[in-house]
Amino acid sequence: MRYLATFLPVVALLSACSSQPKTASAELHSNPFKGNGGFLLEPAHSGTVLGGDFSNNQAVNAFIDKMVRKHGFERQQLHNVLAQAKNLDWVIRLMDRQAPTPTTQGPTGLNSAWIRYRSKFITPDNVQNGVAFWNQYRDALQRAQQTYGVPPEIIVGIIGVETRWGRVMGKTRILDALATLSFNYMRRAEYFGGELETFLLMVREENNDLLDLRGSFAGAMGYGQFMPSAFKQYAVDFNGDGHINLWDPVDAIGSVAHYFQQHGWLTNGTVAVQANGQAPGLESGFKTRYTLAQLASAGFSPIIPLENNQQVSLLKFDMGTRYQYWYGLPNFYAITRYNHSNHYAMAVWQLGEAVRDAR
Template identity: 55%
Template sequence: MMRPFLLQLLILSPLAFVGCASQPNQEGAPIFRGSALGSSSVQGDFAHAPGVDAFIQRMQRKHGFSPAQTAAILSRAQRRESIINLMDRQAPRRSTGPNGAWTRYRAKFLTDASISNGVQFWRRHESALARASAHYGVPSEYIVAIIGVETRYGGFVGKTSILDALATLSFAYPRRADYFTSELEEFLVMARDEGIDPTQPEGSFAGAMGLCQFMPSSFRDYAVDFTGDGHRNLWHPEDAIGSVANYFKQHGWRAGQGVAVRANVAPGASVGLMKTGFDTRYGLGELAARGVVPAGSLSSMGEVSLLQLDAVGGYQYWIGLHNFYVITRYNHSSYYAMAVHQLAQAIRARHSGLPSVRLSSVW
């Protein structure tokens, strides 16, 4: 998320040639047509900014952009101090002990409204979800849950100019300049190839786009034209649905296998001394020897991860399967992946005709 987002945030955290006015398609996503670009010298906020000249040369050498084209685009970008301030606030805070962080995080995404809205999104796009699930092997509820966690099913795709965000972080934020310069490069290539105005798309303050909040490099690698109209449009629900499913498939989603199961910890077990997290690797026999056993049946006999969630009332322990790790490829956070998993389970239950399902039942 990211990788769609690649910032590994715990909280959400989600198109180019300079041209004429936009024209919304049936889902409200703008489609743009290109026009000629002018002067070869950058004007405005990024005139003489470190790295700009090298970027212009890079776009010409690698992608055939004339210096005038790239300069004209960058001249229309604005440096936004608010973006820099938001990036600086993302540094993770170290916890010195249990404080209920998981319970608070979970509450942001697992609400009665989010479950109901997920069911409504599923019903509106039932055909596309069924098609994506059949083609990529990813259950519909996980596709819906990703879009729910990322953008509340398209309700909050972000209002920051993608061009402004990526230019600001490329040329005014040295700490991550290399990464965001690469994303700006991908964004301009995407815009050219899709025939859209790079000043128009809006998304997250870090440049994530559409219902599924892909970064431009993830657009290049994983976005799909699921509508068959010849364009990959992440603001269109069907393209977003297909792209999320493809992302999971390409990262190794195993069809028919589970995601995570609660762990029972024997009294006196030394689980507190064990390494935990989505990137840990244990055999079930090793966990059992240390007093940790799955509370339910497992669909996989391979290596698993041991997850520790800081819940109100004490730590919860879960066993993460391979598909749990795949979810963390979207956002490198155990909390994020568990929120997606539990929201997916709740949406699935309600969609299947169990409207009285309690939120506690998916813990």
């Protein structure tokens, strides 16, 4: 999502369910623990705090200066909140594990990579959980399709792959994750500093206690695992209560659909079409672009007709004994805007279709 975290959702699934933000009410605007330019804090979270994992950190001091100057935050309150943030060394270790590393060795041949990846999501129990989610939120899914043109199976597929339909939204306190990555993870400190900035603006606007909100180790939030920057650009109040709450399934459904609409989803368009043929040496992936004539000359043909003037990508999936090829269409590329992975996009689509077919 991204922007969203492009980290494999499987890692996020290792976490337990998160706490949900408390519902805001009219009384919050006069809450004594929320001043002008500050944000709501429960009594246990307010007050002056000494020390902390990020005390005497020059990057933190510079960040506070920016938030006061640029957004009018209360300096002392922001200092006290960041003093309560915890540095999580294990978060940095997980991030380093996912960082791209140079390799001198090319592909080692068929190894069933796609079958293993797919089996993590498309199982009988998981499909039935998806059916239950679809049935429970059928009205919201239909309204999202009418509003944004994105079919229910895509929204259900995304939420299923990301959080098992809300069962595993992450248990890491978001403030801790983003502070750790902003101030102690130099490789991507600028990016995560921007996410922390947007997160603080979000909790101030939505009257959440930021010390309660939990998500993934990278700071992704709610049913759809939006990063704060994705919240800012694409999240919507789809249940009409005056607040945007990504831990609310209806708001999450509308926000995921809006995300796809804004990333070029074609209403009534398919995602991919399977191909006949084999050409292991031909470049593949969602970034590739071929005409149908180019792929035909390489020995490929679609199992159903495609428009002659359409550009497509060539997708290759390792089935263990052979490669399976697909023509990737614009809607497949749209799914990869959520997570830049061929496996991820295909799993989302096929999981959503499996849930739809099982209803």
